[in-house]
Amino acid sequence: MSAFAIETHGLTRRFGEFVAVRDLTFHVAQGEVFGFLGANGAGKTTAMRMLIGLLEPSDGSAQVAGYDIATDSEAVRRNIGYMSQKFSLYDDLTVQENITLYGGIYGLSNAQIAERTHALLGRIGLEHARKELVRRIPLGWKQQLALSVALLHEPKIVFLDEPTGGVDPITRRRFWELIYETAAAGTTVLVTTHYLDEAEYCDRLSIMVEGAIAAMGTPGEVKREFGVTSLDELFLQLTRPGAA
Amino acid sequence: MRVILFLMRKEFLQVFRDKATVFQIFFIPVVQLLVLSNAATFDIKRTSLAVVDEDRTTVSTGLTQRLEGGGRFRVVREQPTTAGVEFALLDREVSAVLRIPHGFEADLVRERHASLQLQVNAEEGASAGIILTAAQAVLADYTRELGMTMGAAGVVRGPVLTIATQGWFNPSRNYKHYMVPAILVSLTTIIGLLLTAQNIAREKELGTLDQLNVTPITKGQFITAKLLPFWLLSLMIFTIGLLIGKFVFGIPTRGSIPLVYLATAVYLVVALGIGLFISTFTNTQQQTMFVAFFVMLIYLLMSGLFTPVDSMPRWAQWAAEVNPVKHFAVILRAVLVKGAGWEVVARPILILAVGGVGILTLAVRKYSKQAH
Numbered sequence: 001m002s003a004f005a006i007e008t009h010g011l012t013r014r015f016g017e018f019v020a021v022r023d024l025t026f027h028v029a030q031g032e033v034f035g036f037l038g039a040n041g042a043g044k045t046t047a048m049r050m051l052i053g054l055l056e057p058s059d060g061s062a063q064v065a066g067y068d069i070a071t072d073s074e075a076v077r078r079n080i081g082y083m084s085q086k087f088s089l090y091d092d093l094t095v096q097e098n099i100t101l102y103g104g105i106y107g108l109s110n111a112q113i114a115e116r117t118h119a120l121l122g123r124i125g126l127e128h129a130r131k132e133l134v135r136r137i138p139l140g141w142k143q144q145l146a147l148s149v150a151l152l153h154e155p156k157i158v159f160l161d162e163p164t165g166g167v168d169p170i171t172r173r174r175f176w177e178l179i180y181e182t183a184a185a186g187t188t189v190l191v192t193t194h195y196l197d198e199a200e201y202c203d204r205l206s207i208m209v210e211g212a213i214a215a216m217g218t219p220g221e222v223k224r225e226f227g228v229t230s231l232d233e234l235f236l237q238l239t240r241p242g243a244a
Numbered sequence: 245m246r247v248i249l250f251l252m253r254k255e256f257l258q259v260f261r262d263k264a265t266v267f268q269i270f271f272i273p274v275v276q277l278l279v280l281s282n283a284a285t286f287d288i289k290r291t292s293l294a295v296v297d298e299d300r301t302t303v304s305t306g307l308t309q310r311l312e313g314g315g316r317f318r319v320v321r322e323q324p325t326t327a328g329v330e331f332a333l334l335d336r337e338v339s340a341v342l343r344i345p346h347g348f349e350a351d352l353v354r355e356r357h358a359s360l361q362l363q364v365n366a367e368e369g370a371s372a373g374i375i376l377t378a379a380q381a382v383l384a385d386y387t388r389e390l391g392m393t394m395g396a397a398g399v400v401r402g403p404v405l406t407i408a409t410q411g412w413f414n415p416s417r418n419y420k421h422y423m424v425p426a427i428l429v430s431l432t433t434i435i436g437l438l439l440t441a442q443n444i445a446r447e448k449e450l451g452t453l454d455q456l457n458v459t460p461i462t463k464g465q466f467i468t469a470k471l472l473p474f475w476l477l478s479l480m481i482f483t484i485g486l487l488i489g490k491f492v493f494g495i496p497t498r499g500s501i502p503l504v505y506l507a508t509a510v511y512l513v514v515a516l517g518i519g520l521f522i523s524t525f526t527n528t529q530q531q532t533m534f535v536a537f538f539v540m541l542i543y544l545l546m547s548g549l550f551t552p553v554d555s556m557p558r559w560a561q562w563a564a565e566v567n568p569v570k571h572f573a574v575i576l577r578a579v580l581v582k583g584a585g586w587e588v589v590a591r592p593i594l595i596l597a598v599g600g601v602g603i604l605t606l607a608v609r610k611y612s613k614q615a616h
Contacts, residue, residue: 052458055615073614074460082458086451092258104250105459 005030005157005188006051010060013046020046022211024060028190028204033183035202036192039239043211044192045085045161051190052082052159065156081150085162089146091135095126098134099149106153120148124178140171147178151187158182160191164198176201196231207238214238247461251469255443259477269439273431273481277488280427281420291375294321294329294338301349303390310386311342316378333365340364340375352390420493425576426549428485433515433544433569436478438536440519444470445532457613467608471516478512498583504576507589510596511572517603524610543569571596
């Protein structure tokens with residue numbers, strides 16, 4: 001079994017002539033919060049979709065939670081949680097019904113479902129809305145609920161695709177507290193974002209430009225490497241050469 | 245197994261919570277069955293007729309009265325010349341024109357036979373044939389009667405031959421016995437197939453399917469959990485329709501009801517399986533609707549539900565052999581109307597069963613959690 005939570009070698013995805021992800025090689029240690037940065041269309045989501053088994057790679061290989069994504073995809077699925085950038089819980093089910101459904105799918109017992117529902121709703125302060133249709137709760141809470149459901153089966157790795165898109169700064173901060181709590185409990189977190197202030201919260205990060213990794217390391221390391229004082233500056237330098 | 249129950253529970257919650265879906269499942273089929281069964285008929289009642297009576301004799305006016313008296317024709321124009329009748333046909337003011345030529349009665353008396361002209365609007369093929377048959381029946385009756393009266397006067401001699409016909413299984417030739425099962429099969433097929441296919445397409449559009457695809461549920465679990473809820477709902481729709489057919493339209497139920505349900509249960513697996521299969525290669529509800537309608541239209545129209553398979557060209561008859569709707573229609577009519585038993589319908593039921601296994605295998609194999 002690999003020492004890393006995620007390890008990729010030359011992972012590539014082409015759509016016809018277009019190369020969405022080019023020769024991606026990186027690794028993420030267990031318990032790390034790893035940030036995937038990049039402009040829209042840089043290939044962050046495509047890379048993530050290959051790692052969680054929603055998209056077939058054109059080339060290269062990857063191990064997730066110690067399992068090969070090409071040959072052992074079902075074992076990968078048992079060990080990961082995923083929150084997509086498009087809200088994907090059922091709007092027409094209640095909070096409790098959504099939790100019960102995913103608990104059931106991941107094979108939790110009824111007692112476990114009840115216990116974890118109580119714990120997770122308590123943590124995000126949503127106890128009062130347990131019987132509310134998901135459609136009726138505010139976006140900030142929906143996002144926190146989606147994260148909690150992705151963590152319901154206590155996966156080894158959780159993939160968050162732009163989890164804070166469209167929410168206010170206070171909710172974003174609250175959301176990152178949840179991410180830290182998750183990592184502190186030993187879960188590896190891979191998160192994509194285009195908010196540069198969020199990148200500072202990551203243990204390590206990579207900046208993707210046109211499908212390839214342009215910089216990688218801790219926030220301090222990458223700033224030193226490129227001789228910049230902020231990630232903002234670095235980001236502009238990488239995505240618009242000559243502008244900065 | 246437990247996973248499937250959780251997924252099924254979710255489907256039922258969603259279906260019964262959505263008023264539009266409940267309406268679509270339980271109300272629309274009832275209204276359509278009630279309306280269509282009354283409207284979709286080949287029976288001719290009170291066909292509008294123009295009579296051009298150039299003869300103006302006792303025999304010709306007697307004929308006109310006969311046509312009107314039978315209740316199947318309504319003489320809307322009666323005139324001595326053909327002026328304007330062509331336009332009346334074109335304008336759909338009349339469906340047929342009967343021309344009684346000058347000298348009709350004289351010919352009949354002198355030469356024992358005379359000619360008439362009947363022009364029928366044949367835009368809608370089948371109804372023209374029925375109008376013609378009805379008109380001939382009236383004419384035959386009338387000539388027989390004339391034969392007797394004139395025969396007594398020594399004008400017409402010889403026996404008058406008639407053929408007595410009797411329709412089996414539907415002696416009154418009630419079109420509802422033919423149409424109600426056809427409409428019932430169509431509605432159950434359309435609603436069941438669309439509900440299933442649209443359900444998955446909707447989850448693709450909403451992105452909720454991705455969330456299911458990253459979980460460890462197997463393809464088999466997924467397909468089963470999508471099939472079973474809609475299979476049960478379709479059986480309910482069928483039951484409601486059958487009850488309406490029986491108690492509102494009086495369609496016969498001569499055979500075994502459990503046999504009807506066995507066939508329906510097997511058939512629905514095929515119909516819904518086709519819906520599932522379609523949804524494995526479409527991405528949006530719009531695409532799904534388009535493909536599903538295209539497939540269903542062919543299946544329904546080539547099934548023999550509305551036009552007999554026996555009168556289709558040879559290639560279409562071969563094609564009907566792989567049409568699940570055709571086999572189900574055959575079974576349903578045989579059991580309900582003719583009271584046929586297992587020995588008669590075993591073969592089509594087995595064909596459907598093979599089809600069901602085939603289409604589900606295809607759907608499971610084609611369904612992929614991963615985009616390629």
